Amino acid sequence: MSKQDGSNRLVSGPEVDDATATILHVDLDAFFASASLLARPDLVGLPVVIGHDSSRSVVTAATYEARKYGVHSAMPMARALRLCPTAVILEPDFQLYSRLSKQVMALLDDVSPDVERLGVDEAFVGIAGLRRLSGGANRIGPALRARIRAETGLVASIGAAGTKYVAKLASSRAKPDGMLVVPDDEVLAFLHPQPVAALWGVGPAQQERLARYGLHTVGEVAGTPLERLQSWFGEATGRHLHELSWARDPREVHERPHEKTFGHNHTFFRDVSDRTELQSEILRLATGVGRRLRDAGVQARTVTLTVRFHDFRTITRSKTLPEATDVTRVMVETAWGLLDALGEIPPVRLLGVRASSVQGAADHGLLWDDTATWGSAERAMDAVHDRFGAAAVAPASMLRRERKRDDTGPSGGD
Known part of the structure; x- marks a missing residue:
């Protein structure tokens, strides 16, 4: 937990240029303390310290009201009580913290396929590819903060910038309960x-x-x-x-793979009926899943498509492949086939692509004649992304080719 008490808080307004702010750092404010207060709303606004009520224990977390007295995590409880004699001590509830953390991280996965968890209460979110459908940081950030508050009762501060380093620094300056966007041309003046x-x-x-x-x-x-x-x-x-x-930080947002499944969801800013737009989003999601599989050195046999409609009705459709794969093209075509099999569908709120039945990587067989060629091409693209960034090259030609196919299924109405 941060020692900040919010005294140097700095936030930006919706007019700031967010074109270069392609990375969000989402940080839950005083997470353990805020989570504990969900069950004790009568203590909101008071100096609350999370920890065992013993002079030999240490502070697990503290509310911002307690931090103003100099109390912070890892401080001996005896010293915390000397600094703030009126502090209320609450026992930690790690089961609650774990449940809420998973809930928040699932919300981040809904926003972007590029989520890098840093712990139970913070994560980087890559939004470079979301501008056309979801807008930039000025739209995604506030919507995400509002959704976290509405669905969990927790408060998140967000920093947005072109690098992970500046985004994380910006979120710390935005605390509590704020958002700070730092455009590239203002980074040094800020830093x-x-x-x-x-x-x-x-x-x-x-x-x-x-x-x-x-x-x-x-x-x-x-x-x-x-x-x-x-x-x-x-x-x-x-x-x-x-x-x-000099704010030079070339690191990209890298997801930390799950042991058994690799999946990404995306909640659209508006409900989508256009079939081509849905296919495009499946392509983007499956590209992220394929990259994660290859980075982890594993392959998957089952591809699952999740579709949530405008009325929040949710369905899943899965297909188990004859061979395990880490090839994006195979997963894209499989997910497209699952979408086509649905026929005419109502407007879509959320799409998800998930790969499961994971096993160690092996040589490809002959199920798809050009699988090995595509696999090699995608690994070459991975290398380009690692060196020059994710925007350097993308499989747009595959999408254009598939749009011309006659067997892509009925298109959605306007």
Whole structure:
């Protein structure tokens, strides 16, 4: 948990340019404390500390009201009570926290196929491919925060930027209960006045070392030549400090695979009837699933399509393949076939593609003559994505070709 008390809160309005803010960092505010208060609404607004009521225990979490007294997680309970004698102590309920965490992460999976969980209360969400259907950060972020609050009672703060590092820093500045979008052309103005503690990985000991060299802000680190930083802190640490001080963070959002299933859902901003638009979304979802399978070195035999209609009625259709696969094209065509088999359908609110019956990767057989060729091509695309980003190359030609087919099934009405 953060030691923040909200005193330096910074939020942005809907007018800020969100075109370059392709990564969200979603962080639940004072998660354990907020979750515990769902069952004790009478304590909302009071300084509440989560932990065992013993002088030998430590603080698990604290509300923002308690943080204003200097209370924070991992602090000895005895010291917390000296700082805030009026604090109310609640026993932690980890079963509740786990259930709520899973519920929130499922909501994030509904938004994007690119979700990287960092713990029970925070995650990165890639939204680069969602602008056409769902809008940018200014639309997705507030809608996501509202849905989390409505469906769980929890409050989330969100940072949005072009890198994971700046998005995470932005969410911490937006707390509590806020959202901050940092466009690329404003990143350095936002970053350089921050204290060196804002540099990812810089703890108290490193802060003291930086202070000995007169470096107290990120801007002062940025103004120090790389060679000097490396002579002071070593080659790797010096470069790390230099790169982050200039907001250089090439890491993409990478999902952490589930042991048994690999799936992505997407909730449309508006209900969709157009069959081509549904096929396009299936292509995008299945592309993310295929990439996750290949990254994990596994293959799946069962492909499942989930469809939730405008009235919230939900159906699933599955097909078990003769051979396990990690080839996106196979999963796309299988899911398209499951969609076609539904015939005429009402407007769609949510689509999901899931691969299950997972096993270790093996050589492809001859079920699809060009499976090996497509598999090689997709691995080459994976390598391009790793080096140049997910937008560098995409299988749009496959979608155009499939749109021309006569056997794609009846198209939906307007």
